[in-house]
Amino acid sequence: MTDLSIDIAGLRFKNPVTTASGTFGYGEEFLDFMDVGQLGGIFVKAVTGKNRDGNPYPRMAETPSGMLNSVGLQNKGVTHFCREIYPRIKNFRTHLIVNVSGSTVEEYVEVAARINELEAIPAIELNISCPNVKLGGMAFGTVPAMATEVTAAVRKVYGKVLMVKLSPNVTSITDLAKAVVDGGADAITLINTLLGMAIDVNRRRPVLSTITGGLSGPAIKPVALRMVWQVHKAVHVPLIGLGGIMNATDTIEFLLAGASAVQVGTANFIDPTVSLKIISGIDDYMQKNNFKSVSELVGALNTD
Amino acid sequence: MHFQKVIRDLTVLSNIRLNDRHFVLDLMAPDPLPTMLPGQFAQILVEHSPHTFLRRPFSIHNVDYHQNTIRFLIQIKGDGTRNLSTIKEREILNVIFPLGNSFSLPVTGKVLLVGGGCGVAPLLFLARFLNQNHIHPDILVGFRTKKEVSEIESYAKYGNVQVITDDGTEGEKGLVTDHPVFQKERLDYRKIYCCGPEAMMKAVAGLARFHGIDCEVSLENTMACGFGVCLCCITPTDKGNERVCVEGPVFNTNRLNWFGS
Numbered sequence: 001m002t003d004l005s006i007d008i009a010g011l012r013f014k015n016p017v018t019t020a021s022g023t024f025g026y027g028e029e030f031l032d033f034m035d036v037g038q039l040g041g042i043f044v045k046a047v048t049g050k051n052r053d054g055n056p057y058p059r060m061a062e063t064p065s066g067m068l069n070s071v072g073l074q075n076k077g078v079t080h081f082c083r084e085i086y087p088r089i090k091n092f093r094t095h096l097i098v099n100v101s102g103s104t105v106e107e108y109v110e111v112a113a114r115i116n117e118l119e120a121i122p123a124i125e126l127n128i129s130c131p132n133v134k135l136g137g138m139a140f141g142t143v144p145a146m147a148t149e150v151t152a153a154v155r156k157v158y159g160k161v162l163m164v165k166l167s168p169n170v171t172s173i174t175d176l177a178k179a180v181v182d183g184g185a186d187a188i189t190l191i192n193t194l195l196g197m198a199i200d201v202n203r204r205r206p207v208l209s210t211i212t213g214g215l216s217g218p219a220i221k222p223v224a225l226r227m228v229w230q231v232h233k234a235v236h237v238p239l240i241g242l243g244g245i246m247n248a249t250d251t252i253e254f255l256l257a258g259a260s261a262v263q264v265g266t267a268n269f270i271d272p273t274v275s276l277k278i279i280s281g282i283d284d285y286m287q288k289n290n291f292k293s294v295s296e297l298v299g300a301l302n303t304d
Numbered sequence: 305m306h307f308q309k310v311i312r313d314l315t316v317l318s319n320i321r322l323n324d325r326h327f328v329l330d331l332m333a334p335d336p337l338p339t340m341l342p343g344q345f346a347q348i349l350v351e352h353s354p355h356t357f358l359r360r361p362f363s364i365h366n367v368d369y370h371q372n373t374i375r376f377l378i379q380i381k382g383d384g385t386r387n388l389s390t391i392k393e394r395e396i397l398n399v400i401f402p403l404g405n406s407f408s409l410p411v412t413g414k415v416l417l418v419g420g421g422c423g424v425a426p427l428l429f430l431a432r433f434l435n436q437n438h439i440h441p442d443i444l445v446g447f448r449t450k451k452e453v454s455e456i457e458s459y460a461k462y463g464n465v466q467v468i469t470d471d472g473t474e475g476e477k478g479l480v481t482d483h484p485v486f487q488k489e490r491l492d493y494r495k496i497y498c499c500g501p502e503a504m505m506k507a508v509a510g511l512a513r514f515h516g517i518d519c520e521v522s523l524e525n526t527m528a529c530g531f532g533v534c535l536c537c538i539t540p541t542d543k544g545n546e547r548v549c550v551e552g553p554v555f556n557t558n559r560l561n562w563f564g565s
């Protein structure tokens with residue numbers, strides 16, 4: 001018998017496989033394809049203080065082994081989330097974690113305080129790393145002092161598990177990781193998308209309406225793994241790793257590098273059931289290699 | 305209305321080349337197909353290559369519930385469609401379907417279907433469906449040139465077909481909007497259904513509006529997921545940004561901001 005369950009900051013996940021914010025909607029769109037109750041957790045779409053229309057079309061460009069997006073946090077705001085969406089999803093038999101986004105410290109605090117009241121949401125993930133919003137988002141994720149400030153401000157109003165999602169668009173990821181731990185983060189998610197761009201040579205124009213956008217998919221996996229490994233050595237809070245995970249092998253790489261759990265993102269677009277395949281793939285790997293608990297894999301990379 | 309979406313491995317029954325740029329794929333399911341309506345589409349996974357990372361969306365061209373087959377009409381554009389064009393009988397394709405909404409159904413009276421290039425794909429299924437609902441549509445299809453004119457006999461089973469080619473090598477000469485059906489002082493259609501390149505759809509929608517006729521178009525925005533979660537495929541409508549893969553691909557042109565406000 002293998003034990004796939006894992007503890008993250010006191011919260012027990014039935015397995016380490018969760019889905020990434022912005023790639024799994026509110027989970028509802030996947031009900032035709034799978035039992036979402038088998039997932040370790042679902043990180044739902046970004047929620048901001050007020051309605052946001054997001055950026056103009058085109059918002060997507062396919063790139064080698066990946067894609068760029070510039071969706072720009074389109075959502076109907078926290079009140080709509082609490083009133084309309086939460087009642088529909090609160091009985092999913094998995095951890096529902098809300099990705100909290102904003103442009104100002106006040107907005108992050110407001111949204112976090114509202115989500116704090118929702119019984120079926122055991123944790124939030126502060127998104128201080130979105131590259132697709134002018135004014136904020138990524139600014140909080142690139143300047144350590146600002147990252148500490150916003151984390152600490154949310155910490156004051158948020159009593160449950162506080163995760164902070166980091167941007168890879170920085171020189172020193174460990175400085176940012178230490179900064180959010182100083183601010184009171186219980187766990188760290190990494191990474192968000194890498195800033196990139198695509199050009200249409202026939203029109204001699206950028207493909208995206210915003211010119212630049214966030215790169216995701218297997219193209220970013222080596223960068224993500226490196227950052228998980230560096231941060232694992234630098235701080236002592238649990239890590240949730242993501243970036244280009246397509247299968248169980250990718251997932252195990254993240255666990256070995258130091259992640260306690262992973263999120264599956266862009267891969268959901270290609271195979272909506274991929275997370276369930278990953279869960280059984282981890283189980284197979286553990287049986288073959290005689291691991292009893294998935295926690296034995298976390299940070300088990302041998303660098304000698 | 306909720307359509308159960310499925311992910312299936314479908315077997316290639318045939319892959320027929322129509323001309324340099326177009327081919328027709330017939331795919332067979334191992335078990336009964338879910339209900340589908342004209343306008344809906346499927347997301348086909350192209351054999352893995354770094355350049356065809358995401359699925360490719362294609363309209364359902366026809367469906368046969370007795371044989372459990374779905375047909376696609378595909379134009380070669382880039383790597384993904386070129387790769388699909390070489391697929392052989394008995395090979396397997398992984399497909400998610402049916403996705404999106406459908407053309408709004410039977411209005412009684414005269415209707416016109418207008419298709420250009422590969423935009424004709426959803427119109428065959430639509431023509432058949434209208435026919436089953438006792439409507440015999442006028443069908444106007446535009447092609448670049450005679451060599452690309454195809455499947456006219458299939459359309460002719462369900463309506464009065466007229467052809468126009470850019471170069472006049474078959475039927476009338478010019479763009480679909482140059483065709484005599486649009487030159488009348490008063491168009492007496494109850495509805496116009498149109499799919500094709502965006503410029504063509506806008507031109508047809510403009511004429512429909514001028515004549516006070518309802519017009520539905522099928523949009524082909526670039527998609528990542530195709531089932532509503534990535535928010536990449538949006539188009540501005542009277543209700544804000546809507547997803548072409550869920551609230552569309554079919555929109556009444558009165559709801560799109562194509563004519564300014």
Ligand SMILES: Cc1cc2nc3c(=O)[nH]c(=O)nc-3n(C[C@H](O)[C@H](O)[C@H](O)COP(=O)(O)OP(=O)(O)OC[C@H]3O[C@@H](n4cnc5c(N)ncnc54)[C@H](O)[C@@H]3O)c2cc1C
Nearest residue numbers: 360361362363378379381382383384385422425524525526
């Ligand atoms: C709902 C829907 C239904 C469709 N139905 C059909 C159909 O029935 N038959 C058919 O042949 N095609 C259809 N298409 C278009 C088809 O999906 C694209 O042509 C195909 O994905 C191109 O893939 P590729 O790898 O060959 O080309 P790529 O290499 O991806 O692209 C080649 C070129 O076309 C451009 N391009 C690709 N996709 C789009 C798009 N969606 N909008 C604008 N530009 C694009 C790219 O930017 C590039 O310049 C449909 C699209 C949608 C969204």
Ligand SMILES: Cc1cc2nc3c(=O)[nH]c(=O)nc-3n(C[C@H](O)[C@H](O)[C@H](O)COP(=O)(O)O)c2cc1C
Nearest residue numbers: 020021022046069127191192216217243244265266
């Ligand atoms: C279409 C799209 C939308 C996204 N929206 C969000 C978001 O709202 N909040 C967030 O924190 N991350 C968002 N992300 C980033 C992902 O959660 C994830 O960090 C990133 O895609 C890397 O993982 P992947 O390579 O597995 O996709 C989005 C990614 C994509 C592709």
Ligand code: FES
Nearest residue numbers: 530534535537549
């Ligand atoms: S393509 Fe993902 S929401 Fe439409």
